[in-house]
Amino acid sequence: MTGLLWAALTVTIFSGWFVVTRFSVTRELGIWDIAALRFGIGALILSPALFGKGRTLPRAAWGEGFVFALLWGLPFVLLVALGIQLTSAGRAASVAPTLMPVFAGLIGWAMFRQRPISSRFTGYAAIVAGLAGLLAIDPGGDGLRTMAGFAALAAAAGMWAIYTLLFSRSGRTPMQAAALICLWSSALLLPLYLGLGVSRFAQASAGEIALQAGYQGVLMSSVAVITFNRAVSLLGAGAATAIIALVPAGASLLAVPLLGEMPSPTETATIALIIAGVVLASRPTPKPAAPAIARTEGSPQ
Template sequence: MANCEVSVRDVPTESASVHSAGPTRVTGYAWAGLSVIIFSGWFVATRFSVTRELRIWDITALRFGIGALLLAPTIMRGSSRLPWAAWRQGFVFAMLWGVPFVLLVALGLRLTSAAEAASIAPTIMPVFAGVFAFVFMRQSQGPMRWIGYAAILAGLACLLSAAALNRGAPDPVGVAALVGAGGLWAAYTLIFRASGLTATQAAALICIWSAALFLPVYLFFGLSRFALASWSELLLQIIYQGVLMSGVAIFSFNRAVSQLGPSAATAIIALLPAVVAMLAIPVLAETPTLAEGLSIAVIVIGVLLASRPAPSPVHSSVQT
């Protein structure tokens, strides 16, 4: 891997990858499903702590500090060391899916709710990904995908409206933070696929760069509130933020993007509202209203349409 920087023009079109063998796509869906499960629990676990003793800064420190310790050996030992070009790519990754992303989501969770946050950032992300791919990479999305994106947006609007009738309108700053997080997440998925890095390498670089940039500020200003939290809460966050989110979830999502393509992988992540709603019934004893359930169904339909393979480019032949 002498050079990890790839021009946008060098990115293989998604239509070229989606026609891979069936087992590869099945594996990609499995990785995406694992990401959905972990992300769903993350919204609940993060909301749990940021509304108690720990703060946004503590969650960020745990996520990337522990993640860096666990993943650094995979790219900094012996023959696994990466060239400087890969580290430059990793810095860009960290700016998109590292500290800024986590801070925006955590802010949104603090100002809204776990259900609303899970309904906004993951749902708007595939729409951003499709638009970015169309505008900047000239990747055709096809009519079914555009219909799917429209259905996702319509379902999201209905879901937020239904939730507002029951719990009041969500905080506009929190909503803006979550929309911004969705945009960063979408940009990351497109750039990662063009980088040539593996799922493990990208996850390690995100954690290392994020820890290097954030932890000195965190320690210098004495932002830690660990002493105020219980051991059970700390253990929960160490496992979820440091191990599951920084290691397993990033790796599994990267694998899904590699095998399914960014548009299909991000569309599946938009299933988060449905999964969170189902988890909330037994865990939080929260049952969605009929209007919320119908809205989630519309989002699911949009996801199914948006995750369809992109149309293959038509190559015309010139006869002489």
Template sequence: MSIDVLPAAPPERPVVSESRRRFAGFLWAALSVCIFSGWFVVTRFSVTHELRIWDIMALRFGIGGVLLLPFLVGRKAALPRGAWREGLLFAVLWGAPFVFLVGLGLQLTSAAQASAISPALMPVFAGLLAWPALREAPGRWRLTGYLVIVIGLAALVIGNARIHGWPDPYGIALLVGAGLTWAIYTLLFRSSGLTSLQAGALICFWSAVIYVPLYLWFGLSRLGSASLPELAFQLIYQGVLMSVVATIAFNRAVTLLGAAAATAIIALLPVIVTTLAVPVLGEIPSWLGGIAVVVIAAGVFMAARPAPADPSSSRSAIQSEN
């Protein structure tokens, strides 16, 4: 009669699915990082040449809104009224206003600074906001990571100031604001009932509905002054890769890995962007700026590292189940 212990075997299945889930999450996160990294360089190039941030926003959300609209309308895609309101809030946090903050910040600073400040501060803001809002108190490891990030950011600003002069404080403030809105969005999306595709589609829809008419009404377009190859490239990168692929990839990473692990992968952004900015934009960092980028990335990894599970507690839980 003691053979009744056999039903304890099934728990092995979740272990396999958990490992596959995390692997898929890392793949989605890596895809989003690759596209985000190129976006800082591509957008910096455009806003300092023919196009303006207004054009970047119109291409990104106008094209993205059209491509993702079928996922919001129709019988199968029908969303409750509350989801549309939630999507509007997401669009305010990570839609057109976010792109405006980063784009203008890029125009006033550099690709390396923008990619370091906004993505690096995002997990700091997320951790500090989750403390009172979600009762998730950060441990010593994360608090140390936050401190390392702040030190790295200060070193980055000082290092670049020696070569390019002190950055525009208004540009820095815009990038800090972008990191804050990104953090709030990440926390809210994690607890929302929307899928990655639905959240991305709603962000593009609301951004397009609110922004594109204003863009056309006030005659902000400079698309005619850009060359056809640049326009086609921006249309694909901003409208397809950023609005559709990167947004869905980041949302999937947050869903599969959690906000902390997903933001850890984003820590690679400053390193990749700084590397790309050298041949594409001619932005050569100082030795102090280069070290600061690595320090910031290390600090974000520390801050976003999930709390280790207590092996004794997990062992006792398994024993109690048996």
């Protein structure tokens, strides 16, 4: 139950992220500005987890953190932001979080010989069917632009899945992983951000910068990463990633009052199918029963 509560909080924050990011990347701020706020502020907030008294990490942990940053740091955020910009908040939310548990299950099976239980295969099939339904309904816009957006989101989903599997075996705490991702991502971003001259802060209003600083820099870079990592630690990678597939439902609900996007009855039905798949895919793997030890007369009690 504790793991489910952590996952629910993560779903809420992630759902709002697609809506809030879509709000800005189609208006005043750019993709690079979103990344700068997310990782720059996150690095400032989380650095005490790495540099506090008595918290020196081994060298191997820094290398591990660099891999985490490549998978769920700067490249991930840039791909998702691009997908949101090229499609829409609702459609972006229906791709990356939905495909991620499917990738996690299949990659975990291929790499670590962790065969999903049969109900998870059924759940994966329902998730993919629901995703196909969402993408087939009024895709809108230029075909090449839309497909490029979907490809960016699918790549981000695969990277997220690999990160989840690696983190669950890393031995790092949720706070350490979040801090390493933000620090390494900031180090990767800074020379690109300054060298390319892509900042649009001068064109953005103070209110929009404050909104994105709070959501990207505090909620997404710090709170959501910690809550998601905590859910993975308690539920396991397969169950935690499957629950994250509820994000399309949350994003669709938030998009109604915030963006004025009302899902059609067909979209609602496909989202319900995804939720059903999530319920099946998030069932925990049964633990093998401990072998019974037969006692013989005179054996120690």
